[in-house]
Amino acid sequence: MRKVSALLLGSERRAISGLAGLYATRMLGLFMVLPVLALYADNLAGATPLLIGVALGIYGLTQAVLQIPFGVLSDRLGRKKVIAIGLLIFLLGSVVAALADSIAGVIAGRALQGSGAVAAAIMALLADQTREQVRTAAMATIGISIGVSFAVAMVLGPWLAAWVGLSGVFWVTAVLALCSLVVLWKWVPAAPRRVRHRDVSMDRKQFKSVIRRPDLWRLDLSIFALHLVLMAIFVVVPFRLLEAGVAIEHHGLAYLGVMGVAFVAMVPLVIVAEKTYRMKAMCLLAITAIMLSLFGLGTPASSGLWLFAWLLIFFTGFNLLEATLPSMISKLAPAGAKGTAMGVYSTSQFLGAFLGGTLGGALAHYGGQEAVFIGSALLSLGWLVAMWKMPPPPPLSSEVIALDDDTHDAALDALMLRLADVAGVEDVMVVPEERLAYLKVNRKQLDQDALSRLMASPSSKEK
Known part of the structure; x- marks a missing residue:
């Protein structure tokens, strides 16, 4: 097993900042109408409280239905291509909602916005672009960006609506989607070889x-x-x-x-x-x-x-x-x-x-x-x-350990048993194709010295 520096590489900084920005921008566009749609719906034909509620939440239905298929497509077609497709769909939904003069048109636009369900693909690309030693911090950055985007949307949405109206909010969302496409292709580094990461991707066998x-x-x-x-x-x-x-x-x-x-x-x-x-x-x-x-x-x-x-x-x-x-x-x-x-x-x-x-x-x-x-x-x-x-x-946390590329598959079962025997290690999964070991550890009981010795042991590199 090997231990790698947790300092961010330049490519990792670009991937984290770019993808966190993409995620936050998309969520900003979805959330900005939350505090204003009910107030400005009087100008929309056919608006009722029920249909306003549907317009607010319909993105969630299409997002829930399509996020896993988009993730699967990203494994097959490539992360950046699928994310770009999702952003274009999101852009189209924003334009449809901006041009709508009825509540039905806004519902259709919001449904299209949610159909660009690239959350899973963005997380998978982030996992591709980062080493396991920094991946937890990278994912935390995404989480922070979502919280910030919600807070900004609650403030920015009413201000924009008062200035440019409800349609203007959707036009701004469309412009943000265009900017996201530029960031995706010009700032986020080229996608490396695609790997299924069990700490990020959905695994149907575990469902x-x-x-x-x-x-x-x-x-x-x-x-x-x-x-x-x-x-x-x-x-x-x-x-x-x-x-x-x-x-x-x-x-x-x-x-x-x-x-x-x-x-x-x-x-x-x-x-x-x-x-x-x-x-x-x-x-x-x-x-x-x-x-x-x-x-x-x-x-x-x-x-x-x-x-x-x-x-x-x-x-x-x-x-x-x-x-x-x-x-x-x-x-x-x-x-x-x-x-x-x-x-x-x-x-x-x-x-x-x-x-x-x-x-x-x-x-x-x-x-x-x-x-x-x-x-x-x-x-x-x-x-x-x-x-x-x-x-x-329980006071458990996840830990991912990189295995040497030359570790023979026959040695992995023994390695998993040795890891499980370390005090404080509650669960272990060794995944040969990823060259990773996934651990659940109790930090209060973990024998860090024993785990470090095992990581450095020549037997862990046995062929």
């Missing part, structure tokens, strides 16, 4: 074992419910801001203030969760905060300053879960199955967005604003009950 695990499907349920309630309430939250006396052009500032304070409030909670191994407790706290804030928003005591207080509580819980749920998935996924677990997790997220928009629109259409909040709160109560009996996740 059944992943979805049958109650601890993992509870986390899938959590991201599903989280994005369901997020999409549902944004059918009506913009109107609550208007009722509170916030002019449309100032909605972005309102979101900036609320989300900025929520982010600051979330950070120490994440640190406590990670450092003291209280991930489950913080997860339950976040769900409870979301549930209470939704009940609060659904009562008469949600006007004036109370509106901002309830939104602050909601987004603190939302940010806390967005930060901790992926970490819990990483800890609980079997060795070598992280990519499959994250694929199911992402699909659950997109389905939640679709159903949330549709459900929120239906509740607003038939029951009014309060029905959206109360319905979402009741769903959150069921979510809290489902998570209550989940065992606390």
Whole structure:
């Protein structure tokens, strides 16, 4: 086995910065309409609260259905080609929505935007472009970029809509897609030989074992419910801001203030969760905060300053879960199955967005604003009950070890047994075709010296 420097190479810096930018730009375009569509739909023929909700969430349905096929295509046709195709589809969807004068046209455009489902292909290309020693940090950069894009979208969307209208928001999204194509071909390095990475890619052989695990499907349920309630309430939250006396052009500032304070409030909670191994407790706290804030928003005591207080509580819980749920998935996924677990997790997220928009629109259409909040709160109560009996996740983390290219396949079984015997190593998968060993380790119990000796042992290079 070999140990390689974790310092980033120049090509890795370009790949990480370029692909994180692509991912963030795409999500920015999808999220910018979230705080403005309901407000500007009066100019769209046929608009109803139900159809506005469908327009908000429809991208999630097409994204969920197509992200795995796009990932498979990227294995066959090449990562950059498939990503470019996805960005062109996203561009087409943005143009269709920008030209639409009816809610049906916006729904069609949003569905096309989601059809450019290149998330899995981007992650696979990032894995191709980075060594296993820096891949975790590279993936974390993608995660950070998504969070930043959501926050920027909440601020930028209302400002753009007030300046250039709803169609202008979609035109800006189209321009961003064009810029992404330039970045893809001019900045992201040429794609190397394609390899299936089990810490990133979906593996159909592992699919059944992943979805049958109650601890993992509870986390899938959590991201599903989280994005369901997020999409549902944004059918009506913009109107609550208007009722509170916030002019449309100032909605972005309102979101900036609320989300900025929520982010600051979330950070120490994440640190406590990670450092003291209280991930489950913080997860339950976040769900409870979301549930209470939704009940609060659904009562008469949600006007004036109370509106901002309830939104602050909601987004603190939302940010806390967005930060901790992926970490819990990483800890609980079997060795070598992280990519499959994250694929199911992402699909659950997109389905939640679709159903949330549709459900929120239906509740607003038939029951009014309060029905959206109360319905979402009741769903959150069921979510809290489902998570209550989940065992606390063990203090596990993933580790990937590179094997020497000359390690003979006959020696790999013995190597896997030796790795499994190291104190603190809970699970091992050796993948000959990738020349990698995937480990799940308990950092509190890991015998790092024994693992280092094994890595340096001549027997690990046995032919």
